[in-house]
Amino acid sequence: MFVTSAFAQESAPATEGAHTGTEGGTHSATEVPAEAHGTFPPFDPATFPSQLLWLAITFGLFYLFLKKVVMPRVGGIIEVRSDRITQDLDQAAKLKGEADAAVAAYEQELAEAKTKANAIGQQANDATKAEAETVRKKIEAALDKKLGEAEASIASIKANAMKEVGTIAEDTASAIVEALVGGKTGKAEIAAAVKSVAR
Amino acid sequence: MAADKVDPIHQFHIVKLIPINIGGYDLSFTNSALFMVATVAIASAFLYLSTSSRSLIPGRLQSVSEMAYEFVANMLRDAAGTQGMKFFPFVFSLFMFVLVANLLGLFPYFFTITSHIIVTFGLAALVIGTVIVYGFMKHGMGFLKLFVPKGVPILMMVLVVPIEVISFVSRPVSLSVRLFANMLAGHITLKVFSGFVVSLSALGALGVAGSILPLAMAVALTALELLVALLQAYVFAVLTCMYLNDALHPSH
Numbered sequence: 001m002f003v004t005s006a007f008a009q010e011s012a013p014a015t016e017g018a019h020t021g022t023e024g025g026t027h028s029a030t031e032v033p034a035e036a037h038g039t040f041p042p043f044d045p046a047t048f049p050s051q052l053l054w055l056a057i058t059f060g061l062f063y064l065f066l067k068k069v070v071m072p073r074v075g076g077i078i079e080v081r082s083d084r085i086t087q088d089l090d091q092a093a094k095l096k097g098e099a100d101a102a103v104a105a106y107e108q109e110l111a112e113a114k115t116k117a118n119a120i121g122q123q124a125n126d127a128t129k130a131e132a133e134t135v136r137k138k139i140e141a142a143l144d145k146k147l148g149e150a151e152a153s154i155a156s157i158k159a160n161a162m163k164e165v166g167t168i169a170e171d172t173a174s175a176i177v178e179a180l181v182g183g184k185t186g187k188a189e190i191a192a193a194v195k196s197v198a199r
Numbered sequence: 200m201a202a203d204k205v206d207p208i209h210q211f212h213i214v215k216l217i218p219i220n221i222g223g224y225d226l227s228f229t230n231s232a233l234f235m236v237a238t239v240a241i242a243s244a245f246l247y248l249s250t251s252s253r254s255l256i257p258g259r260l261q262s263v264s265e266m267a268y269e270f271v272a273n274m275l276r277d278a279a280g281t282q283g284m285k286f287f288p289f290v291f292s293l294f295m296f297v298l299v300a301n302l303l304g305l306f307p308y309f310f311t312i313t314s315h316i317i318v319t320f321g322l323a324a325l326v327i328g329t330v331i332v333y334g335f336m337k338h339g340m341g342f343l344k345l346f347v348p349k350g351v352p353i354l355m356m357v358l359v360v361p362i363e364v365i366s367f368v369s370r371p372v373s374l375s376v377r378l379f380a381n382m383l384a385g386h387i388t389l390k391v392f393s394g395f396v397v398s399l400s401a402l403g404a405l406g407v408a409g410s411i412l413p414l415a416m417a418v419a420l421t422a423l424e425l426l427v428a429l430l431q432a433y434v435f436a437v438l439t440c441m442y443l444n445d446a447l448h449p450s451h
Contacts, residue, residue: 041211042315042383047231049224051213054232055312055321062239062296067288070246074268077253077261084255 169194207390211314211383231318234303234310242299267295271436278440279447286443289329293322294436301382301428305421313431314382316375323375326439334446345449374438381431385424392417 041047170190177185217228246267249260257265271291275283297313304311312318334342346363347356395413399406 041208041213042317042379044213046225047213047229047315048317050219050226050229051231051312051315051317052321053226054228054235055318058232058235058239059292059296059322059325062243063288063292065239065243066246066292066295070243070250070264071268071288071291073250073253074246074264077250077257078265078269080253081255 166191166194169197207387207394210310210386210390213315230310231312231315234300234312235318238296238300238303238312241303242295246295267291274437275440275443278437279444282447283440283443286329290436290439290443293326293439294432297322297378297435298429298432301432302425304382304386305424305428311382311386313378314386316379319379320371320375322378322435323371326374326442327371330442330446333443334449337446338449342446342449345445349450370438370442374435374442378431378435381427385420385427389417389420389424392420 170187173190173194174185174187177190214230215227216230216233219226219228245260246264249258249264252258252261254261268291271294272284272287275287275290279286300311300313303309304314331342334345338344346360346367348359348363351359392413396410396417399410399413402409
């Protein structure tokens with residue numbers, strides 16, 4: 001015997017097909033059945049309207065709740081996350097590009113600085129060389145001048161000395177002549193004689 | 200009565216909690232209705248509360264909700280394409296409802312709503328009803344192409360079309376009976392083995408020793424039933440997706 005047979009037979013003639021064999025009216029509606037035989041509960045049509053109604057109510061509410069509240073929320077969470085991930089990836093790519101650009105700029109600047117340094121070095125070298133050359137030339141010129149002066153002074157000294165030699169020779173000659181010959185000899189004659197001998 | 204305790208069918212009895220009778224129909228609030236409410240309340244509360252923080256980096260519970268969401272979303276997208284996503288709330292509700300109802304039924308003394316054919320049939324009829332209504336709304340008479348596979352010779356049509364029609368008509372039956380029978384059989388088996396434990400224990404020391412075997416069986420069956428509960432919810436959702444695909448793309 002099942003729980004609702006009496007109730008169903010009284011109130012729902014539409015479902016009588018399944019209950020024709022049961023003895024109704026002996027059980028109260030809320031009594032838990034004791035016998036194992038009777039209608040197998042899952043196949044008891046008397047419970048169908050109630051189960052279908054409550055299924056419709058509960059599942060309908062569940063569907064509406066999920067559709068209106070839960071799913072937009074979960075979908076939103078997942079969407080926000082995927083947006084955030086793409087955004088972060090984009091930013092990472094951007095930052096990497098910036099870093100690459102910075103490295104390239106640094107390397108270019110380094111290369112420029114190197115060439116510039118080389119140029120400066122070269123220039124300094126050249127300038128130093130030029131300066132050294134001018135200084136050298138100046139010194140050489142000064143030395144040449146001094147050499148010339150020295151040579152001139154040597155020449156004049158030599159000329160003087162030679163002149164002195166002539167005088168000495170004339171003096172000596174006049175002295176020799178005086179001692180040998182006695183008497184005075186004209187100065188001009190002796191000079192002429194010395195000059196011819198010196199030649 | 201002692202017999203009550205080991206009666207494997209006892210767990211499926213509907214008990215009226217609040218008798219309601221409208222227009223000659225018995226619409227009482229029963230233990231079945233109570234567990235439908237509990238299923239919906241638990242599933243809703245879990246999904247709502249676990250996602251309430253909306254963390255960018257999900258916690259464990261939020262991960263579970265998100266995984267269920269994405270699992271069903273992928274299932275539906277694979278079976279019915281992106282057009283099928285308009286049914287996503289429906290499929291997700293079905294999956295969560297069946298899953299939570301099955302899992303809730305595993306607790307001792309709890310009522311398993313999916314072990315009643317009318318509940319699973321109600322859900323299956325909802326699925327097939329959606330397929331038929333949407334199919335005719337979207338394709339009109341073109342929906343009938345579902346029963347006429349392409350590239351079949353005219354002569355063969357005589358044979359093929361009735362087969363297709365029969366297979367379509369049997370869908371709500373197979374969909375509902377599969378879930379119902381799995382849950383029913385599993386719970387009866389569990390109850391039978393648990394009943395052995397109780398009956399044997401009542402026989403004294405030897406009986407208690409002998410009851411270890413059915414107890415081990417009951418433990419193993421509980422694990423199996425957990426698997427079945429998850430698997431049947433998945434199967435129900437997958438088949439729903441495939442049927443919805445027919446509504447979207449009737450010509451094979």
